[in-house]
Amino acid sequence: MALIDISLPKSVSKALNLPRKSPRREQLRVLKKLLKKARFTEFGQQYRFDEILLSRHLGKKFQEIVPTYNYNKIYNEYWHKTLEGKSDICWPGKIKYYALSSGTSEAASKYIPITPDLLRGNLNTMIKLVISLRNYEEIPVKAIGKAGLLLGGTTDLQKGTGYFAGDLSGITAKRMPFWFTPFYKPGKKIAKQKDWNKKLEEIVEQAPNWDIGYLTGVPAWIQMCIEKIIERYQLKTIHDIWPNLSFFLHGGVSFEPYKKGFEKLLGRPISYVETYLASEGFIAYQDGPGAKGMKLVTNEHIFMEFVPFDDVNFDGEGNMIEKPEVMMIHEVEEGRDYAILLSTSAGAWRYLIGDTIRFVNKANCEIVITGRTKHFLSLVGEHLSVENMTKAIQVAGEDLNICIPEFTVAGVPHGNMFAHNWYVACNDKADPQVLAEKIDAVLKDINDDYATERLSALKEVTVKVLPESAFMSFMKMKGKEGGQHKFPRVLKGKMLKEWEDFLAQGTDG
Template structure:
């Protein structure tokens, strides 16, 4: 075992025991988390409004506090950004994670406390290292540099005591100096605001580094990887960094990109671990390379509830406690955190694959779906169908979006897709046929509506860089900004069709 791996093992053995404890005692750990959150925040404005001190059970908490969205959180964030304190959490809140979720114009500013940074986000990063080291004790991934590709927004000051930026920028700005010594490029490049300039600087400064691991969003990393190969004239990334063996990824579903990464990173020693780290907290990580599901991290100061999709849209949706969830059901996540979020619906949907321990996969977002005809197509269905169509045709996909074509008196409705291919199919119409059939296979509601109210999907093959140009036009190029892959109206697709 390499010396650095031995050191990691020594420092992480206690933590691995703690992880095993919450895996076998999930309900108790979550109850303890809720009790600690309520006790800590009892004297805040929010805590006094809902009398946290008198809440004794999870059921009381669920009944007393409403589920909120960003619209209800925004007034508190604005007051905090203007200097008020002790509103949601007793610690001074000076950092805010700027998030747009999809490409909506309105930005969200999520309060980030010192405790949530240390006990949630950074603990998650440490646990990734501990678990990987435990899985692969002879790996050499930590003997060199980690190339972390973060958001392309600069840290901005709104007043003397308040700063905001992408979550990745906040994490970079608060990372201890010793941890930064293991990363590349340096902070000045990682925090650059101009995405295209940042890509060029990263290429210039990291090509000759001993990069052994990557960390970031798969779609944006493809942009960087292709630019590095273009500059070096190499065929794959192992020819640039021969010791590269780990990609820690998150932010989007990896399935559509897997085949491209196999081609760009062909060495069999290459390993992948998925994480679920959002602006609101670090929620899960992959602890078994043979299982694509992620372990729900239960002791990060985050208390979880889950709303069945059938409850969405109701004025008072019922949220389930952890012990009430079932496998194979789609839920919207509701969280209460040590950053001062209280029964906050973050917009992501998950499906549990196991309850012993609690493991899950991300299935989409509460807004990323198409249900114009009762078909209830979620992103998980769409990606599964897209992946199978690619397997049958040898195609690969870089970016895509889909939206409904609404019925009129003379014509059935349809789903309209724009796909930018990495490797295009030989016949796009054959691909469209296959994709349509696979959507029916993945979603019985879509299959039923195809017999009644829907015609075969419409496919447009996008020109190169269409989606990148669209994001650039919106000022949202790079980092944590994501393309809305499914949308229930035609707002985004009409803009893309014009381009």
């Protein structure tokens, strides 16, 4: 029995709101639907949603009346009331689930509201993704009908006063439709396990009993799981135990640094499908093997706006100004970095999620994630993005024939000037000095600002090579082991101090 018939008739495609031709019209239709649903909430009354709905220029009126928000602002003004059990604050009804999200830099958890409407929209988007798999000729139809290993957070959620909180993956698995249950691995019992190491042990124990067709999760943790299975059963590759494994749905971080090491675990090539599923909603996915990036979901449950990520709209610490320049989807340009504002079916309104993206195909609404508003280095004007860093690591790894699955960078004082200290995970033999020279050369080639500053205030680039276990152990110490957690690409402030103290203790896992 197949998970879904991917040759669906047009009537079903229409019911699922599959993409039409005008992203602008689709987005305005989504905005109108959101405003109608939330017009009687406290937020909707405060910002005159009824008035916005009567306007001939819906999008512009919305931008004129409703201010932009970051997490602290919307939490302090509205979301804290939902945690106290109050209904109809930013979205109709009472919020019963919250995704705990600390990003990769902050210590305190953020409580992101999750509603049935949001989960329904995420599910519809997942179905669209599955339908799009017909565009991948190398993915056999039978693989889509096999079980999928979804490696996420625990479904044993934290119990609050009238609500539950946990990873979005755990909430999604807990509220999974009954018809999907037979295809879901590791199954509800193992998914409930809170201890990450015990969960992995139970997955390894059950692995021979499953016929896995695809994998879903953050690359680092999926790779660790596969390595443990191969080691336990003395396999050459994971295909010895899961011969039908054909594709990997990945997201959260760039897959390129992991690809070389990951493919050593395979008996044959598989397809990689990138997804953009944040705690705030399912934003985009790669809809074909030839796609330059991921296609934004413009017709479902999220209205998107775009703020140019530049010195005009953001300060030196990555904080957005109070009244930034904001564009709708038809106003953006290819090749320019933007921060995203989301308005969703869970009561996020003009909400800055912190990711930066770039349009690589405007006509098809295809984007790539370039980093985070606060995860970049610009000590002296070098404007180094996570995308730049990832490219440098990828090229260096290929040139030196080594695998670098994790890395992070810190900007530090160097006398009266500055330096970049790189920490890379590599279990292969690697010369730190040669690696530093390679990384530096690539960055000079792809980033003119960086090349200029290397001639002046940015005096040194250093590399410290560490075992991959050091990164994993640090994440475990921080309580961010497994699930959706990923290592920050840039370390600053308190997190940098903790990392330096951790390394000084000689802890490498």
